[in-house]
Amino acid sequence: MSELNNLENALEQVLELATKQGATADVIASSSESFSLKSDQGELSEYKVTASQVIGVRVIKDEHVAISYSESLEPESLAQMVNQALTNASYTKKDAFQKIRAEGLTLRTKQPEIYQQDNATPEQKIELALSLERQIREKPLAKSAPYNGYSESSSILLLGNTLGTRCSHQERTLSCYTAALIDHNDKQAMHVAASVARTFDGLEADRVIRDAYNMAEALLEGEPIATGQYSVIFEQDALNEVLGAFGSCFSGESAKRGINPWREKVGQQVASPLLTFKDVAYMPGGHAIKAWDGEGFATGDTSLIEDGKLVGLLHNSATAAHFGVTPTANAGRSAKGTLGVTSRHDVIGAGKSSEAEVTAGEYLELVELQGVHSGADAISGEFSFGASGFLCRDGKRIKPVRGITVAGNFYTMIKEIDAVGNTVVPNYDGHFFSPLIRFGRLNIAGK
Template sequence: MADQNKLQQAIDHVLERVTQKGASADVIANRSNNFSLKANNGELDEYKVTSGQVIGVRVVKDQRVATSYSESLDPTSLNLMVDNALLNAEYSQQDPHQTISCIDSKISTDLSEIYQDDDGDVDQKIALALSLEQGVVSKPDAKSAPYNGFAESDAHVILANTQGTLCQHSERSTYCYAYSLIEKDGKQAMHGGMSSGRKFSELDANYCINYGYDMASALLDGSPIATKQYSVIFTLSSLSSLFGAFGMFTSGQAAMKGINPWRDAIGSQVASPLITITDKAYIEGGFSIKAFDSEGFATRDTILVGEGQLNSLLHNSHTASYFGIENTANASRSAKGGLGVGSRHTVISEGVNSIADTTAGEYLELVELQGVHSGADAISGDFSFGASGFLCRDGQRIQAVRGITVAGNFYQMIKEIDAVSNVLEHDYNRSFYAPKIRFARLNIAGK
């Protein structure tokens, strides 16, 4: 509580200083405590306890905007932060659309599920961290667990502005992970598993160990397949990575900058009628739950693509003003950064196909993509990645596949969909939700 009072006092000081200077502003203050562990050769290789605080201001004066931040709450440092922001604003271009527009918002994220009491002690957490590595290396042909660990975070955010807004958010999260490196007959393969939760007891170390090991073992004897077009199903983690590489297609900020290929496509068919994509503010168990955005507006659901038709992009007050449309309350800003746009939970709705129908016949299941961001052109939609997975038939894996390249165009790919299953899944980070989606054809370069 003392730390929270210090943050609040610092915010009040900053807002008073800004007002005295004849400007308007919003302030974000973060306080966090973090704990992480990693194991190597049966011993703890990392035992890290960190805590920190940062306060950042976005000032608007004479239609000019700038940001600055401080990791000190000392009044002298806070004054310098404000003065630097105002000085930087003098050299920025005028922008009548970026204002401090959230008035008298008083919102707290009052959800017990995102801030639960810690139910594990230090000894239990150390034991878990050590068990991740030990669980991997005790298995046949497992050379090592090169990446493994446990981490937890306790974070508190206060957002306030010169228009009377004061919003607060607290959350706790924890996760563990383990990668298995397998070596046999001169071949190597590696894969990992991750488990996340809001409290220690929700973590599943055995899943991390077994999923990574089993997948690496299954891929070990993989080889390239014939070069041609294949029907493809991505595992959810791979699909999440793919959508993340092309995330600008939902961004009103990218549209404002003229680099979103869907800028002028509102009301047009941009995807298969089987696809509905929603940005959800709340989904049970989600890890991006927050009652307000980075300007203080109450978060809400936005249907981005409804049965293949583009309904909306994600907007903050700046981009919404620029286009003269409604704000979707998707402002995203850290204490150290400028105003942007971000999603909460991306949800691709379930379809009508059973799992059996979705996986009928021959298809390629891709479980690993390499070089996703370097191999993707978010504007044109073209992509080319290294990939691994399995050639499947009627839902059964019949051949491990490695050493291939998958290529196509994202914006064309999502128009050519054969089936969408009726079972919704979530990725490790619990921010991307989707059913199995069978894409009709992608180019695979193998042998």
């Protein structure tokens, strides 16, 4: 019997067991295989092959909700799992909003690009991992390449519930990465670069090597700049880090818990009129493509900010019921987790400014951030974290900058946007899409 059939049979058994005990339930079952390689000192330091499977149930009985999971698909383990969930539910507080609601849906992620056959040989993958380190070490100023590797994973994910909904999803992802450490004239700099793709041939190993070394070399002579206020352009992955630290402001779950500062601001201006922000289910080349959410509803696009106005939050069916709004099919739940809220592709809309207009005059380009999440307060919006980058003028890097601290308030920062570029591009892992954005003024502590 195939792995898929095993998961399907286990899922049906669990739903039948829950129904017999008078509960409604949804079940998530998954299996995954992964392969990873690491290179160190010209040899493989890791060659790892792993496989796992897990099945988890969320039961609701008399408005009491609980979860339980098992890594075994044996009938005895499944029965024990359901009994444990029902026992746990008897001790939980009632939750009138959390219900099994996706009725009679059959959904399958059909985009063929997310699961493609891999014809690369193990020898090719080993050579890639070794060559990442070797080519960095061959660079003139490189002291070492301390982190190098290749990984791939494939997974099957199923969801079913007692209302007849059945969903399936299958994907494969590959990645490679390297780090260049430069030690020259008693100064050190290191930069990590990575590539994520759906096929082995899609990995951009040459770019990864080039980006890691060139950025480390460019930052080597960096020094603090004068303390003051600067216009700032975040490199795309750095901007994604900042937005991630404050992502709870879009969450209906955090609003339900009373810790979302935008809970009462739907319909109000919260950002510059230049800013438009959406959660998008399907993006070409995206790596968060999935036909259904953690409750089994079909995913779609959700507008969050339009021309600076907050038009909605991300909701699962429970948070939507709490606020009396329409669900956005953004339920997040794993086999081992409780019901939450999650996004798919975070997309900032294109503006009207050319790259030359966004980069006109003097500004600070920030390419590396340190301690973003520990230095951010999602409720107040205050943040302070270390950064490296370049002082720039008219799109050209004037000098490297290191050893500075960036501070400000996120909710103020997004109101003070000077320009938004007219070209949207993906970040390295295909989850975040944005144009260049120039923020008017942030506090920089330097020398």
